[in-house]
Amino acid sequence: MKKIILTAALFCFTFFYSQKNQNYLQIGYASVCCGPPSEKPVISYLKEFKKKNQIKSLEILIQNGMGREGEFNVYVGTDYLSVNQKSRLIRGLMATVSNQNNRREQKDNGLVNFNSEITVKQQDINTKNLTIYKK
Structure with missing residues (x-):
């Protein structure tokens, strides 16, 4: 009986505390007149970063x-990145966003906004229209 209670307590502890305090970096795509810019440069950088750093x-x-x-x-x-990986990710995202904003056509495309100082908590994200990116 003690083993069952211990197993149940361990399962509940793992279940309830596994999803706490999730932190996210926010990259915003704004429009100036004719729609926002493409997310492809940032997504390709993230995929390359994942592959290069062997992140599961x-x-x-x-x-x-x-x-x-x-x-x-x-x-x-x-949350699952080390401090070193997170700082490299932020530096790379800042460079990618900066390059994308510098290459845009001034009148037509929107801007990509990224502030490395801001970390968004999971509870602060509005879940309306939120999906997992799978491309």
């Missing part, structure tokens, strides 16, 4: 429907 799973969420012209946010989970 890198959680990427996308939230569509943020505005009239198709604005959206991309969230990247950082």
Whole structure:
């Protein structure tokens, strides 16, 4: 009987505390006139980062429907990254976003917004239109 109670307690502890305090980096895609820019440069960087650092799973969420012209946010989970991996990820994302913003056509495309200082908690993310990115 004690083994059953201990096993149940361990299962409940693991279940309830496994999803706590999830942190995400937020990348926002804003529109200026004709829709937001593509997420492909950032997603390709994330896939390359995952492969290069041999990360088993890198959680990427996308939230569509943020505005009239198709604005959206991309969230990247950082809980399972080491401190070194997280700092390299942030540096790479800043460079990728900066390159994408510098290459855009000034009148037509929107902007990509990324602030490395802001970490979004799971409970702060609106779950409406939120999906796992699988491309």
